[in-house]
Amino acid sequence: MRNNANKSVVIVEKEDNTSLLRCNGAWTLKNITEITSVLQSIFQTTDKKSNINFDISAVDEFDSAGIILLLHTVKIFKVNSNNVNISGVSNSQEKMLAMFRGEEESADTSITKRYFFLNILKTVGKNTVSVLRDIVQFIAFLGESIASLGHYILHPSSIRFKAIIKNIEEAGVRALPIVAVTSFLIGVVIAYQSAVQLEKFGANLFIVDMIAISVTRELAPLITAIVVAGRSGSSYTAQIGVMKITEEIDAMKTMSFDPFRFLVLPRIIALMIAMPLMIFFADIFGICGGMFIAEIKLNLSYAEFINRLQNVLETKHLWVGIIKAPFFAFLIATVGCFRGFQVSYSTESIGRYTTISVVNAIFLVIACDAVFSVFLTELGI
Amino acid sequence: MKNIVINMKDIVTRFGDNLVHDRVSLTINEAEIYGLLGGSGSGKSSLLKEMIMLLRPQSGSIQVLGKDVLNISLIEAEELKQKWGVLFQSGALFSSLTVAENIGIALKEHTDLTKDFIDVIVRAKINMVGLPRYAAKLYPAELSGGMVKRASLARALAMDPKILFLDEPTSGLDPVGAEEFDQLILGLRDLLGFTVVMVTHDLDSIWNIVDRFCVLGDHKIVAQGTLDEVIKINHPVIEGFFKGARGSIRGRM
Ligand SMILES: Nc1ncnc2c1ncn2[C@@H]1O[C@H](COP(=O)(O)OP(=O)(O)OP(=O)(O)O)[C@@H](O)[C@H]1O
Ligand SMILES: [Mg+2]
Numbered sequence: 001m002r003n004n005a006n007k008s009v010v011i012v013e014k015e016d017n018t019s020l021l022r023c024n025g026a027w028t029l030k031n032i033t034e035i036t037s038v039l040q041s042i043f044q045t046t047d048k049k050s051n052i053n054f055d056i057s058a059v060d061e062f063d064s065a066g067i068i069l070l071l072h073t074v075k076i077f078k079v080n081s082n083n084v085n086i087s088g089v090s091n092s093q094e095k096m097l098a099m100f101r102g103e104e105e106s107a108d109t110s111i112t113k114r115y116f117f118l119n120i121l122k123t124v125g126k127n128t129v130s131v132l133r134d135i136v137q138f139i140a141f142l143g144e145s146i147a148s149l150g151h152y153i154l155h156p157s158s159i160r161f162k163a164i165i166k167n168i169e170e171a172g173v174r175a176l177p178i179v180a181v182t183s184f185l186i187g188v189v190i191a192y193q194s195a196v197q198l199e200k201f202g203a204n205l206f207i208v209d210m211i212a213i214s215v216t217r218e219l220a221p222l223i224t225a226i227v228v229a230g231r232s233g234s235s236y237t238a239q240i241g242v243m244k245i246t247e248e249i250d251a252m253k254t255m256s257f258d259p260f261r262f263l264v265l266p267r268i269i270a271l272m273i274a275m276p277l278m279i280f281f282a283d284i285f286g287i288c289g290g291m292f293i294a295e296i297k298l299n300l301s302y303a304e305f306i307n308r309l310q311n312v313l314e315t316k317h318l319w320v321g322i323i324k325a326p327f328f329a330f331l332i333a334t335v336g337c338f339r340g341f342q343v344s345y346s347t348e349s350i351g352r353y354t355t356i357s358v359v360n361a362i363f364l365v366i367a368c369d370a371v372f373s374v375f376l377t378e379l380g381i
Numbered sequence: 382m383k384n385i386v387i388n389m390k391d392i393v394t395r396f397g398d399n400l401v402h403d404r405v406s407l408t409i410n411e412a413e414i415y416g417l418l419g420g421s422g423s424g425k426s427s428l429l430k431e432m433i434m435l436l437r438p439q440s441g442s443i444q445v446l447g448k449d450v451l452n453i454s455l456i457e458a459e460e461l462k463q464k465w466g467v468l469f470q471s472g473a474l475f476s477s478l479t480v481a482e483n484i485g486i487a488l489k490e491h492t493d494l495t496k497d498f499i500d501v502i503v504r505a506k507i508n509m510v511g512l513p514r515y516a517a518k519l520y521p522a523e524l525s526g527g528m529v530k531r532a533s534l535a536r537a538l539a540m541d542p543k544i545l546f547l548d549e550p551t552s553g554l555d556p557v558g559a560e561e562f563d564q565l566i567l568g569l570r571d572l573l574g575f576t577v578v579m580v581t582h583d584l585d586s587i588w589n590i591v592d593r594f595c596v597l598g599d600h601k602i603v604a605q606g607t608l609d610e611v612i613k614i615n616h617p618v619i620e621g622f623f624k625g626a627r628g629s630i631r632g633r634m
Binding site: 028029032033036063064065068069072092095096099100344345346347348349 | 476522
């Protein structure tokens with residue numbers, strides 16, 4: 001069976017130092033794999049420096065893949081210093097051969113060796129350089145945002161109030177439901193876990209201190225920041241990325257609309273205004289979550305809870321949480337916009353940069369929070 | 382008689398209340414370059430999309446390479462799709478792949494060729510459509526308009542199709558580039574013997590490379606045939622096309 005198949009494609013006639021390869025059938029893309037394997041076995045059984053003669057007069061059909069294969073085979077035989085000839089070429093076949101021959105001969109055949117160890121070094125080096133370049137670019141971006149913020153302050157009439165309001169609605173108001181639910185649940189989780197422990201010591205009332213301080217100082221700001229990073233940070237990247245691909249950004253530049261003033265600053269300012277309010281909102285719901293569980297698990301009535309809350313929750317705790325908000329907002333919005341501007345022309349890169357933007361934003365928020373923690377504790381606040 | 386490659390009969394296309402084709406019929410022969418002409422919105426692109434199974438007419442029958450594409454099994458449809466190549470108006474190259482990957486992707490997915498031989502084919506096709514060799518490594522966003530057209534032509538021809546569909550191949554090219562592209566298609570057709578179906582607005586293309594064409598107007602085909610045959614027909618649409626200022630300048634040359 002296999003022999004038959006071979007025969008139908010190429011018949012080999014050997015004579016002294018000369019092999020005549022009679023090619024038959026259809027040399028088309030459909031049969032290429034089969035023909036290739038036949039040619040390969042012929043290649044292995046012919047001697048070096050012999051004469052090879054391809055006779056293609058009996059080929060019924062050639063397409064470009066067939067011609068390319070023929071030329072490629074000729075080249076391989078030639079590498080083995082065989083003397084190769086093609087005969088029985090019709091007029092139209094000659095034209096096709098001429099078309100593809102130029103390319104085959106000029107194509108570089110040098111084989112690039114792959115060094116495993118060097119490749120690792122190369123990858124590490126490349127990535128390091130690209131991270132450094134990212135950081136430099138981000139600093140430049142920060143500088144440019146702050147410079148155009150300066151422009152805003154010097155020319156208050158150029159502030160895009162409408163865009164800011166729209167962004168506050170989009171990033172702030174519309175995020176309230178999800179912020180409320182997540183912080184309420186965080187309050188529930190914390191209360192539940194501590195209720196079990198506190199009950200053992202009969203220190204039921206201290207659940208109020210525990211919840212009030214942990215929610216207002218740390219949890220509400222962090223949870224809000226994470227929700228905002230996932231929701232608004234990613235959408236900033238995607239929005240600006242799409243505008244970059246559709247050349248809207250270029251169009252803006254040619255009409256001398258500074259993208260920083262029109263796109264970046266409204267987003268940063270909007271988030272810096274919205275975020276402190278959102279954190280206060282999250283504080284309320286987080287504490288409510290705790291109050292709810294305190295009543296169920298520890299039989300602490302709402303009245304007792306609120307009474308205690310007024311004694312232990314000093315305003316400074318609230319301020320500690322809220323003061324971080326503009327910093328978080330600034331980081332999330334600038335990273336989101338920065339990554340959006342890095343999107344380059346392919347639809348795939350929007351997805352990639354959106355992911356990177358969210359990961360970066362959450363990392364920066366947590367790092368910033370750590371700095372605040374150390375700083376404020378050292379100051380004794 | 383020549384072999385008929387595409388046969389459309391009594392096609393009716395309607396988008397909501399908007400009747401686009403009212404019983405349109407046409408035939409396309411093997412190895413000819415067939416043009417679809419007509420004013421903007423006359424339904425040329427829709428007709429092309431119906432041939433390549435992107436759009437379904439309300440009624441009528443369409444035969445492509447002897448297959449009834451309106452009642453075709455999934456497997457047959459897959460086979461048929463490998464026998465044609467399509468060049469979209471905007472190129473529609475995959476923006477996340479390089480030119481070489483764009484050209485090679487169909488070979489990679491639909492054949493069991495080795496990667497090395499696919500590279501050889503891709504290189505030959507890049508050369509065939511007249512792209513410089515360095516273009517292989519570029520991404521579509523880094524190409525000029527003319528290079529995008531050539532790269533998508535190479536992608537459309539990667540599988541050695543029997544039919545090549547082109548939607549306004551020369552739009553957006555300068556006259557010299559358009560002329561070169563026309564000659565490229567003509568040369569490749571002569572060399573490889575595929576059938577070409579092209580939507581075009583470009584009178585030069587009709588003059589220079591189209592063998593037969595049809596003119597769409599009033600939801601129907603108002604004329605079909607070679608240039609000499611069509612130009613004799615008296616119909617406002619045809620007069621508008623060939624006897625307007627742009628058409629008659631060429632007549633004088
Ligand atoms: N997906 C669709 N939904 C609704 N209407 C459509 C759709 N596609 C096309 N049409 C309508 O069908 C008509 C024909 O459109 P088509 O794109 O085929 O025109 P055309 O001849 O290719 O025009 P042009 O030369 O401007 O490209 C138009 O009136 C258009 O509004
Ligand atoms: Mg169209």
